[in-house]
Amino acid sequence: MRLNAVLEDLAAEAMQQALGLEERPAPLLRPTTDPARGDYQINGAMALAKRLGKKPRELAGPIAEAMRRCEAIATAEVAGPGFVNLTLAPTWLGAQLSQALAEPSLGVEPVASPQTIVVDFSSPNIAKQMHVGHLRSTILGWSIVKLLRAVGHRVIGDNHLGDWGTQFGLLIVGMRTWGDEAALQRDPIAELERVYKLASAKAKEDEEFAQSARDELAKLQSGDPANRAQWEAFVRATRATLDAVYERLGVEFDEWLGESAYHDALPGVVETLLARGIAREDQGAVAVFFGELDPSTIEGALPDAIPKKLAKSETPFIVRKRDGAFLYSTTDIATALYRKNTLKADCSVYVVGAPQALHFQQLFATVRLLGVDMALEHVSFGQVLGEDGKVLRTRAGKAVTLASLLDEAEAKARQVIEQQRQAGKLRIADDDLDRAARVIGIGAVKYADLMQNRTTDYRFDFDKMLAFTGNAGPYLQFNYARVRSIFDKGGLDFEQFVAPILPEAPEEQSLARELARFGDRVHLAAERYEPHHIAQHLYAVASEFSRFFTNCPVLKAEGATRDSRLALTALAGKQLRAGLDLLGIETLERM
Numbered sequence: 300m301r302l303n304a305v306l307e308d309l310a311a312e313a314m315q316q317a318l319g320l321e322e323r324p325a326p327l328l329r330p331t332t333d334p335a336r337g338d339y340q341i342n343g344a345m346a347l348a349k350r351l352g353k354k355p356r357e358l359a360g361p362i363a364e365a366m367r368r369c370e371a372i373a374t375a376e377v378a379g380p381g382f383v384n385l386t387l388a389p390t391w392l393g394a395q396l397s398q399a400l401a402e403p404s405l406g407v408e409p410v411a412s413p414q415t416i417v418v419d420f421s422s423p424n425i426a427k428q429m430h431v432g433h434l435r436s437t438i439l440g441w442s443i444v445k446l447l448r449a450v451g452h453r454v455i456g457d458n459h460l461g462d463w464g465t466q467f468g469l470l471i472v473g474m475r476t477w478g479d480e481a482a483l484q485r486d487p488i489a490e491l492e493r494v495y496k497l498a499s500a501k502a503k504e505d506e507e508f509a510q511s512a513r514d515e516l517a518k519l520q521s522g523d524p525a526n527r528a529q530w531e532a533f534v535r536a537t538r539a540t541l542d543a544v545y546e547r548l549g550v551e552f553d554e555w556l557g558e559s560a561y562h563d564a565l566p567g568v569v570e571t572l573l574a575r576g577i578a579r580e581d582q583g584a585v586a587v588f589f590g591e592l593d594p595s596t597i598e599g600a601l602p603d604a605i606p607k608k609l610a611k612s613e614t615p616f617i618v619r620k621r622d623g624a625f626l627y628s629t630t631d632i633a634t635a636l637y638r639k640n641t642l643k644a645d646c647s648v649y650v651v652g653a654p655q656a657l658h659f660q661q662l663f664a665t666v667r668l669l670g671v672d673m674a675l676e677h678v679s680f681g682q683v684l685g686e687d688g689k690v691l692r693t694r695a696g697k698a699v700t701l702a703s704l705l706d707e708a709e710a711k712a713r714q715v716i717e718q719q720r721q722a723g724k725l726r727i728a729d730d731d732l733d734r735a736a737r738v739i740g741i742g743a744v745k746y747a748d749l750m751q752n753r754t755t756d757y758r759f760d761f762d763k764m765l766a767f768t769g770n771a772g773p774y775l776q777f778n779y780a781r782v783r784s785i786f787d788k789g790g791l792d793f794e795q796f797v798a799p800i801l802p803e804a805p806e807e808q809s810l811a812r813e814l815a816r817f818g819d820r821v822h823l824a825a826e827r828y829e830p831h832h833i834a835q836h837l838y839a840v841a842s843e844f845s846r847f848f849t850n851c852p853v854l855k856a857e858g859a860t861r862d863s864r865l866a867l868t869a870l871a872g873k874q875l876r877a878g879l880d881l882l883g884i885e886t887l888e889r890m
Contacts, residue, residue, distance in 0.1 A: 300395050300406040301818045303328065306371065306385070310341050313365035318347070318358060337374065337384035338812055341366070344381040355381020392811050393800040393863070399817070400870045401797050405877055407818045409451030414645035417455045417638045418444050421550070422651070424461035425537045425557070426470055426491040429544055430698035431691050431759075432652070435680045437701075438745050439753055439830065440650035441550045441883045443678065446825040446833070449881060455642060459634065460557030462534055465624075466495060468516025471529055472508065473498030487536030513622075520562060540702075547705055547741060549883055561633035565625040568632050569618050575599075577668045583621035587665050599670035609660050616661040628662065635666045639673045646674035648828065653679040653754065678828045681756035683748070691759050705741055708761070712740030715765045715773075724767070725890055735887055739773050740765070742884040746772030749882045750834035770838045772884060775875055778841040780890035781848065782872030787889075789854045789865070796869045798862035806850045810843040810867060817874050821881070830882055837878040844871045 310326035318324075327342035344358040351358065359381040366375035366385060373388040399406030420440020423429045429437075444456045473494040474483075482490040502509035519526040545551070569585055572578035576597060578587045589609050594600040618629045638644040649659060659677035666675060685691040691699055713736040719725040727735045747764035751757045767773045786793040802811040816836060824832040853864045876886050 300399060300815065301408055301822060302395075302815050303819050306339055309369050309371060310343070310362075310366065310385075313369065314341075314343055314347075314362050317361035317365040318351070331384060334809075336378065337376070337386040339385045339387075340378075341383040341385065344383065348381065359383050387812065387815075389802045389808055389811070392808075392815055393802050396800045396811055396814055396870055397797070397866065399814075400800070400866055400873070404449075405817060405870070405873055407449055407821050410822075413451045413453060415453045415455070415643055416447055416646045416648060417457055417642060417644045418447070418648045418650065419457050419459050419634075420444075420650035421545075421552075422459045422461065423541060424466075426466065426488065426495060426533050427537075428488050428492065429541065429701040431683050431701060431704055432698060433701055434683060434704070434744075435748060435753070436650050436652070437545075437548060437550055438748055438883055439678070439680055441548070442749055442830040442833075442881060443648065443650065443825075443828050445881050445883065446821065446828075446830065450822055450825045452825075455554060455644070456552045457554040457556055457638075458552040460555060460559075462557035463520075463559040463562060463630070465512075465516060466499075467519060467530055467533070468512035468514070469498040469502060470495055470533060471515040471519065471526055472512045473501075474529065483536070488540050491533060491536065544702055544705070547702075547737070548745075549885065556634070556637075558627075558630045561630050561637065564633040564637070565629045568629055568636070569625070571669070572618060572632075572665070575669070577665065578618055581615070584617055585619040586615035586617040587661070587668075588615050589661070589664060592668065594668060597668055601667040601670060601672065604667035605664050606660065609664055612657075614657065614661075616665060628658070628665075631658075631662050632665055632669075635662070635671060635673070635675070636669070639671050644673055646676065648676045648678055650678045650680070650828075653681060655679075676828065678753070680753040681751075684756050684758045686758060686760065688758065704744070708740035708744045709736045710740075711761050712736045712743065712765055715739075715767075719767060727887075727890060731887075731889070735890075738885045738887055739776060742776060742879070743772040745882060745884050746775070746834065746879075749830045750838075752831050753829060770834075772879075775837050775841050775879060776884075776886055777890050778844055779872055779875040779879070779886045780888060782844075782868055782875070783888045785853055785865075785868055791865065793869060793872065796865060798866040799859070800866045800870070801859060801863040802867065803860070803863075804851050806843075806847040807864070807867060810840070810847045810871060813839050813843045814867075814870055814874060817878075824881075833878050833881050837875060840871055840874055840878075844868075844875075847871075 307326055307328045310328055311323040314320065314326055315323045324343055324347055327346060329340050329342060331337050331340050341362060344355045344362060347358055348355040356377060359377040363375040363377050363383045366372050366383065371388055371391045372385055374386040376384050378384050418440055421433060421437040423433050444454050447454045470491065477494050477497050479490060498512065502512055515526060519530055572587065573585065578585050589605050589612060592605060594602055594604045616628055617626060619625055635647060638647050656677065656679060663675040683691045713732065716725060716727055716732065716735055716739065720727060743764040750770060764771055765773060767777055783793055800811065802808045820832050820836040824830055851864055853868055856864055879886055
């Protein structure tokens with residue numbers, strides 16, 4: 300159920316009939332900011348007053364009277380200069396929740412027009428460790444994949460690896476010069492990083508060495524068997540390390556189409572841009588100069604291809620360097636074309652940090668100049684900061700590896716669990732301790748990130764993220780486990796339990812109103828690529844459930860009241876589990 304849509308439809312119909320309008324007006328429905336004034340507010344009378352030549356309160360009166368006749372509305376009162384405050388009818392609300400409890404989707408309706416959407420996320424580089432900078436793209440991208448699937452889209456998650464380019468010429472020469480085969484077997488990524496640093500430093504001071512690296516890269520890109528075999532070994536070693544991290548995070552991909560997948564298409568991309576007058580040569584390089592272009596003069600170009608801000612920019616979008624080498628820009632154009640023409644995507648979403656904003660503005664404009672009618676979205680995000688407010692790094696000033704961050708999260712979670720067990724607040728058995736530390740520790744890291752508006756920076760604080768109180772992952776996981784314990788204690792089947800929900804007590808009604816917003820929050824999070832809306836909903840549900848649990852006995856209640864409270868409890872638990880899953884976070888049945 301999309302509660303907002305249902306209520307907007309009711310309000311629009313009531314306004315049309317009450318005011319004798321030919322067309323349905325916009326009710327401008329909003330949730331109230333003060334629960335004492337009801338649940339929702341119709342603001343449409345304010346907008347209609349001037350057009351109809353009446354005062355807003357004159358219009359609000361008949362609207363309120365019409366809304367009182369709706370089964371969904373308990374009270375409708377005129378307030379202020381012409382608002383209509385609505386309180387939902389508990390019986391109607393309970394009926395909607397009872398239906399949602401019986402559905403596998405928990406009442407989340409599919410979109411009317413499903414699309415094929417490619418989500419490009421994580422995208423680490425071959426021969427390098429994943430570091431904390433990859434954390435947000437990886438877990439944010441995976442949550443977006445899950446959200447879009449939850450509302451009915453066909454989603455293709457693509458890990459666009461950095462597996463092609465200059466660094467591989469350096470690595471090939473470097474491994475032949477300094478490589479240690481035994482070290483490569485023991486810890487391949489560490490050895491590749493060590494060799495790359497040596498080769499990179501050598502290339503800066505030794506032109507002959509730098510040229511040999513360029514020659515080896517050219518041989519690789521021309522298909523030389525020996526270089527190809529070595530490159531494939533680099534990829535295999537890195538994939539093994541990456542797969543281990545992704546398995547810990549519970550992240551999956553449908554495609555692993557790195558930069559190398561598009562190498563053969565790059566010359567054609569540049570030739571097409573030149574032939575259609577989108578790019579031109581400049582000092583031996585080929586680039587797109589947006590300030591010089593008029594989309595109306597380019598055959599097939601979409602009319603709004605170049606935003607005004609980009610049209611004024613003097614920064615060129617280089618697609619081939621003077622030495623003939625291609626760039627990320629060229630590869631990204633080829634990738635967009637593949638996603639449209641081969642994958643038949645309606646939309647391509649790029650989950651990449653905010654500093655790459657200009658690159659994506661230029662990429663999207665170039666693709667639209669080519670006439671590609673596919674939605675293109677840059678889902679940007681801020682940085683992970685340390686306690687000092689600076690980008691999170693080790694004490695040595697190096698980027699924190701993602702694997703070490705997850706190790707620390709699990710270790711600290713284990714410490715917190717032990718403290719909670721000793722205090723008698725958790726009942727996690729010794730045999731379950733390893734899994735609990737992983738689920739709680741990694742879940743806490745994910746939740747602390749995804750609860751933020753993705754565009755903001757945030758400070759990484761283990762103490763806050765591992766808290767069992769307040770807005771933190773463990774608090775939500777604990778409340779889900781508490782739901783399961785109620786059903787275990789009552790000898791009831793949590794998964795199959797259904798019963799009419801009849802919210803009567805104030806705490807029941809408050810929880811019911813929050814649960815009814817689940818569908819709206821899922822759709823909002825999916826439409827805006829903003830998982831924090833799910834986090835906000837889950838915290839509100841957990842908080843309302845805690846108050847309900849404290850004040851409304853469940854198993855000790857009798858008859859229809861007991862069944863209703865059990866159903867309300869079951870729906871709260873299922874929403875907590877489903878919502879956490881949308882964030883890529885696991886739950887524990889017992890805590």
